[in-house]
Amino acid sequence: xxxxxxGGGSPLHRIDPLSKLVVLLCxxxxxxxxxxxxxxxxLLLAASFMARTAGGVSxxxxxxxxxxxxxxxxxxxxxxxxxxxxxxxxxxxxxLHVTTEGADAAGSVTLRMFTVFxxxxxxxxxxxxxDLVTALTRRMRVPYxxxxxxxMALTFLPLLQEEGRSISAAHQVRGAARxxxxxxxxxxxxxxxxxxxHNAVRRIQQTAGAMEAKGFGAYPERxxxxxxxxxxxxxxxxxxxxxxxxxxxxxxxIVNL
Numbered sequence: 001x002x003x004x005x006x007g008g009g010s011p012l013h014r015i016d017p018l019s020k021l022v023v024l025l026c027x028x029x030x031x032x033x034x035x036x037x038x039x040x041x042x043l044l045l046a047a048s049f050m051a052r053t054a055g056g057v058s059x060x061x062x063x064x065x066x067x068x069x070x071x072x073x074x075x076x077x078x079x080x081x082x083x084x085x086x087x088x089x090x091x092x093x094x095x096l097h098v099t100t101e102g103a104d105a106a107g108s109v110t111l112r113m114f115t116v117f118x119x120x121x122x123x124x125x126x127x128x129x130x131d132l133v134t135a136l137t138r139r140m141r142v143p144y145x146x147x148x149x150x151x152m153a154l155t156f157l158p159l160l161q162e163e164g165r166s167i168s169a170a171h172q173v174r175g176a177a178r179x180x181x182x183x184x185x186x187x188x189x190x191x192x193x194x195x196x197x198h199n200a201v202r203r204i205q206q207t208a209g210a211m212e213a214k215g216f217g218a219y220p221e222r223x224x225x226x227x228x229x230x231x232x233x234x235x236x237x238x239x240x241x242x243x244x245x246x247x248x249x250x251x252x253x254i255v256n257l
Contacts, residue, residue, distance in 0.1 A: 016135060018238075132151060133151045
């Protein structure tokens with residue numbers, strides 16, 4: 001499953017969840033600060049290289065994860081390309097025209113989507129949800145009910161992904177032909193989304209029933225099977241990420257990327 005946590009011995013696996021969360025927030029800040037396609041492309045390459053070297057995520061797996069966004073990114077790119085005004089026209093056909101400024105803005109916002117998704121994806125596959133709950137509850141004093149909700153969200157994503165594969169396989173077993181044309185595709189997606197929502201509600205009801213049966217939330221404190229201790233490498237990584245982000249913020253302001 002693409003979106004599920006997988007244990008490993010990479011540097012990112014050995015860093016505590018909160019330190020990695022600081023790095024994730026730093027990347028998000030930089031994506032919001034960069035306003036050109038060139039700057040966003042460099043940041044995406046840096047995030048991809050970090051995922052490969054520090055997280056042990058292969059190039060193929062990164063591509064499979066980001067391919068999910070293509071259906072959303074391409075229409076958004078085209079819409080931004082045709083609507084952002086500019087003074088340097090590249091191509092024009094009637095009322096439609098493409099400008100240099102529009103192309104740069106379209107590339108920037110599209111690459112920003114991929115960068116945020118890739119960095120979040122790497123965080124999910126290298127962070128144990130149980131360790132994240134422990135760190136949020138013990139170190140940041142977040143109420144364990146809220147922290148457990150975050151853990152459930154990270155756990156439900158791979159479950160829903162597997163549900164989608166099962167539904168697609170069931171359609172093939174029943175002899176359902178591949179949809180052709182816009183009308184058939186819309187109909188297929190309507191059935192698919194309805195089945196996904198039904199299964200998601202069913203799993204939520206089962207989880208809520210199990211939590212209620214175990215008395216979840218009945219006590220102000222909660223015990224944990226294992227404690228999550230911060231590491232020196234995590235502190236160094238978090239501080240380094242903040243310093244690098246501050247330096248890049250100043251450099252972007254000077255160069256105007």
